Amino acid sequence: xxxxxxxxxxxxxxxxxxxxxxxxxxxxxxxxxxxxxxxxxxxxxxxxxxxxxxxxxxxxxxxxxxxxxxxxxxxxxxxxxxxxxxxxxxxxxxxxxxxxxxxxxxxxxxxxxxxxxxxxxxxxxxxxxxxxxxxxxxxxxxxxxxxxxxxxxxxxxxxxxxxxxxxxxxxxxxxxxxxxxxxxxxxxxxxxxxxxxxxxxxxxxxxxxxxxxxxxxxxxxxxxxxxxxxxxxxxxxxxxxxxxxxxxxxxxxxxxxxxxxxxxxxxxxxxxxxxxxxxxxxxxxxxxxxxxxxxxxxxxxxxxxxxxxxxxxxxxxxxxxxxx
Numbered sequence: 001x002x003x004x005x006x007x008x009x010x011x012x013x014x015x016x017x018x019x020x021x022x023x024x025x026x027x028x029x030x031x032x033x034x035x036x037x038x039x040x041x042x043x044x045x046x047x048x049x050x051x052x053x054x055x056x057x058x059x060x061x062x063x064x065x066x067x068x069x070x071x072x073x074x075x076x077x078x079x080x081x082x083x084x085x086x087x088x089x090x091x092x093x094x095x096x097x098x099x100x101x102x103x104x105x106x107x108x109x110x111x112x113x114x115x116x117x118x119x120x121x122x123x124x125x126x127x128x129x130x131x132x133x134x135x136x137x138x139x140x141x142x143x144x145x146x147x148x149x150x151x152x153x154x155x156x157x158x159x160x161x162x163x164x165x166x167x168x169x170x171x172x173x174x175x176x177x178x179x180x181x182x183x184x185x186x187x188x189x190x191x192x193x194x195x196x197x198x199x200x201x202x203x204x205x206x207x208x209x210x211x212x213x214x215x216x217x218x219x220x221x222x223x224x225x226x227x228x229x230x231x232x233x234x235x236x237x238x239x240x241x242x243x244x245x246x247x248x249x250x251x252x253x254x255x256x257x258x259x260x261x262x263x264x265x266x267x268x269x270x271x272x273x274x275x276x277x278x279x280x281x282x283x284x285x286x287x288x289x290x291x292x293x294x295x296x297x298x299x300x301x302x303x304x305x306x307x308x309x310x311x312x313x314x315x316x317x318x319x320x321x322x323x324x
Contacts, residue, residue: 014262014263014264014265014266015264015265015311015312015315015316015319016243016264016265016295016297016309016310016311017309017310017311018269018307018308018309019073019307019308019309019310021073022269022271022301022307022308023271023301023305023306023307024073024074024075024298024306024307024308025050025052025067025075025077025305025306026304026305026306027304027305029075029077030054030065030077032056032057032058033054033055033056033057034055034056034057034276035053035054035055035062035275035276035303035304035305036052036053036054036077036304036305036306037052037053037054037055037099037276037282037300037301037303037304037305037306038053038099038100038282038284038299038300038303039051039052039053039067039101039284039285039298039300039306040101040102040103040114040284040285041103041284041285041286041287041296041298042103042105042112042285042287043287044112044133044134046070047068047069047070048068048069048070048071048072048075048287048296049066049067049068049134050066050067050068050069050075050298050306051064051065051066051067051082051083051101051103051114052064052065052066052067052077052306053098053099053100053101053300054077054081061084061085061096061097061098062097062098062099063081063082063083063084063085063098064081064082064083064084064098064099064101064116065077065078065079065080065081065082066078066082066134068134072287072296072308073308082134082137083098083101083114083116083129083137084098085098086127086139088139090139090141090142091118091127091139091142093120093121094118094120094125094127094142095118095119095120095127096118096119096120097117097118097119098116099116099117100116100117100149100150100284101114101115101116101284102114102115102116102150102151102152102153102216102217102284102285103217103284103285104152104153104154104155104217105155106153106155106156107155107156108156108157110132111130111131111132112130112131112132112134113128113129113130113153113192114128114129114130114131114137115127115128115143115150115151115152115153115164116129116150117149117150118142120146122146123146123147124146124147124148124149124150125142125143125144125145125146125147125148126142126143126144126148126149126150126151126166127139127141127142127143128140128141128142128143128192128193140192140193141192141193143192143193143195144166144168144195147168147169147170148166148167148168148169149167149169149214150167151164151165151166151167151187151195151215152164152165152215152216152217152218153192153217154217154218154225154253155217155218155220156220158188158251158253159251161188161189161190162188162189162190162191162192163186163187163188163189163253164186164187164188164189164195165184165185165186165201165215165218165227165253166184166185166186166187166198166215167182167183167184167185167213167214167215168183168185169182169183169212182204182211182212182213182214182232183200183201183202183203183204183212183213184200184201184202184213184214184215184227184229185198185199185200185201186198186199186201186253186254187199199254201248201253201254201256202246202256202259204231205259206259206261207233208231208233208240208242208244208262208263208266209229209231209232209233209242209244209263210231210232210233211232211233211234211235211239212231212232213229213230213231213232213244214229214230215227215229216228216229216230216283216284216285216286217285218248218253219286219288219295219313220250221288221290221313221317222290223247223257223317223321224247224248224249224250224257224317225247225248225249225250225253226245226246226247226288226313226316226317226320227245227246227247227248228243228244228245228264228283228285228286228295228297229243229244229245229246229283230242230243230244230281230282230283231243231244231263237278238279239279240266240267240279240280241267241279241280241281241282242263242265242266242267242281243263243264243265243266243281243282243283243297243299243309244259244260244262244263244264245259245260245264245316245319245320246258246259246260246320247259247317247320247321257320257321258320258321258322258323259320259323260316260319260320260323261323262319262323264311264316264319265281265297265299265309266281267279267280267281267301267302269301271301271302271304271305271307272301272302272307273302274302275301275302275303275304275305276302276303276304277302277303277304278302279302280300280301280302280303281299281300281301281307281309282299282300282301282303283297283298283299283300284300285297285298288313290313293312293313293314294310294311294312294313295310295311295312295313295316296308296309296310297309297310297311
């Protein structure tokens with residue numbers, strides 16, 4: 001689906017451009033909501049599907065709803081939660097904060113796998129579930145120790161193994177010599193349950209992501225795996241979440257082909273800079289149209305609403321390659 005490009009609303013000229021009608025989803029679009037934010041994103045049966053995190057004013061526990069659209073711009077949020085705190089006894093006490101889903105379609109199995117953080121008293125574990133139709137959801141298993149927020153699955157096997165990007169992090173600040181708060185790793189599995197062969201892929205490397213980085217589901221292109229990331233800079237109340245990109249080798253995604261030294265999108269409008277968590281644009285994924293050279297990112301803005309940014313895949317890849 002081709003989404004038209006729109007002029008940037010703000011100062012810095014980044015590769016990704018804001019949709020002029022942003023924000024596309026707000027708390028006002030769902031009765032009783034305090035926040036409608038970070039969303040997994042895919043296409044299904046010709047529709048754009050967002051798995052939207054919603055915090056209600058009368059419920060301390062967030063949940064995830066399906067929002068669907070025929071044109072990628074106007075969305076309807078289904079009234080019933082699609083994922084809420086699990087009643088599965090295997091997940092007892094491990095699913096206390098249902099947000100930030102990452103969705104990967106696995107064509108060989110005609111299945112959409114959903115990885116999301118499971119907040120618990122020991123930290124954050126990774127929870128795996130699946131759906132085939134976005135009508136029913138099935139929990140599968142807890143697939144990481146704390147703290148790992150959140151693995152993102154590649155859309156096909158590599159060398160006969162399922163592969164994911166991880167974002168483990170320490171809970172204290174006394175780990176040296178490198179930042180303990182968020183590097184991207186890679187692991188593999190024969191069955192989606194048992195994960196190992198852990199390899200460090202990328203540390204924070206430049207000013208806009210110097211505090212931590214985190215992954216989204218990789219996108220396969222002829223040039224490599226395009227990996228859209230979030231990067232965090234600053235500290236305390238001055239912290240800022242931006243969106244960036246890396247390019248990984250198709251056959252060996254532990255090899256980084258290039259990293260974009262400048263962000264492809266930054267918080268720069270009122271709805272991105274003011275909200276529950278200010279100065280945040282946060283991706284849980286992206287929708288790529290390789291033939292049309294178009295990338296859509298539906299991003300959480302200030303942990304309060306959702307915006308849309310679009311750009312050319314070729315320009316992002318070129319930025320990764322030329323940055324080094």
